[in-house]
Amino acid sequence: MDPVNSRTTSPSTILLDDLLGYALRRAQLKAFQCVVEAFEPYDLRPAQFSALAILEQNPGIMQADLAKALAIEPPQAVVLVNKLEQRNLALRIRSQTDRRSYGLYLSRQGEKLLNELKEIAQRCDLETTAALSDCEREELLRLLKKLCLS
Template sequence: MSNVSSLPDTSPANSVAGDALPDSWLDTLVGYALRRAQLKVFQHLVGNLAEHDLRPAQFTAMVIIDNEPGLMQADLARQLAIEPPQLVPLLNKLESRGLAQRVRGVQDKRAYGVFLTKAGIALLGQLKAIAVASDEAATAALDDDERNQLLRLLHKVNG
């Protein structure tokens, strides 16, 4: 598969450079600028993940599971900001590919912990490298200080 994504091209016709005035009233809104930037960043990542038949939510779940092996499904759903029923098809996909497994809880037989398999751990290493390269490509217009400042500001907005 190619790196081409079906996401819309978010590059403005007359790009705003440096201290140039915004092209429209929408360009003065932080939320609008964040969404356009998010689309641009995802264009890079989505195409690369698609080569591995994965979507960003599945990649994110794998990272979270890797950080917290045995995490309960309900807690994983909370960290992904989705409802638990929405998590089921995501985990089904990871399990069917042999990347993750659910293990019944010892104390609560109704609860399942989620673990990455050896194959999942190996693939995640590759995916993290892809994510870093995609992130760097999407933010190539920024120098290191600007990129770090952007990350600090985004973390501040996220609270």
């Protein structure tokens, strides 16, 4: 019985390398290491890049919704948005319909930086998956998206 292909393998015969979660985490660390190093000159973390990308795709998003999209607690989103705002990368603009709420937007500087960062992230993505063929890379991405939706 092949432990990798069987869902009923005895726990005593499972190796760490046979666990999907372990393999995903190792791959994530490898991918993030490239991004962290490449973003270092910009003094930006992957979570901040993700926030900028979400703002680009969802102009006017509320802070609570940004926190959900990033899978972080709302207080963490406050700190993250404060940093982006202090660096003039994001803007809080009062809602016209609910004066108590603020929508989040990219600033022009944020848009410009995000375009640079996307190119860097894409390069890191390709470096991280260099051992895969284009077809394998597409399949891996498809399967990971499927896991995220389940």
